[in-house]
Amino acid sequence: MGRGKVQLKRIEDKSSRQVTFSKRKGGLMKKARELGVLCDVEVALMIFSDQGRLYEFSSAERKKKYLSFESRTSRKYLPSSKIRYYLRRIFIRVPLSPAAYQYQYETLV
Amino acid sequence: MGRGKVQLKRIEDKSSRQVTFSKRKGGLMKKARELGVLCDVEVALMIFSDQGRLYEFSSAERKKKYLSFESRTSRKYLPSSKIRYYLRRIFIRVPLSPAAYQYQYETLV
């Protein structure tokens, strides 16, 4: 999709990796939104940049009614331990123990 | 990206909506994976079809070590109340009350 064909492996040059990230992130978000609209389905997309920043798209129209995770994190740079924590909790969904959940709940609500 | 240009609104014909869903879902998954590899970032994508089926991609390499939500749901068709529940819990992340969490935890673990 460009002047040259690209190999599917990590782009080693930091500068072009950043440029590609920015372009493809935009493209992916756009396509996620299109899929939601065209096919009338719910789509969610989350991307953690290597800077630890969270980019998120969700087609859930009710989103605004609820406490948004995004509002708590998207403007922060997270350390990698936090990233791992969030990934486990959100993407991989290891249940927290009830005691750990109680603690989390108290810090969030 | 095809013989005709498409308007960004719900495809009303059920059959072509289904075909478009299948094609674009595949494309989106592929691009999510490419972004993760090329730019060395974590990407997660979740799609609920209108049949209530969950399709999921996550670049988190540690995934297999943990209990996967996918293994519990991706082969099932969920009623819309369940979809809404999962969307709230996962995408929008309304915290459950500790009591409700305790109940969920017991049914999951």
Added chain:
DNA sequence: GTCCCTATATATAAATA
């Protein structure tokens, strides 16, 4: 549904400013 085909729209790599 479901798989192919292929003309066309779109995304984007590399160049350029």
Added chain:
DNA sequence: TTATTTATATATAGGGA
């Protein structure tokens, strides 16, 4: 760096079997 341009690779709409 950060935009903008443009040539090219890729995705996919519409169609047929």
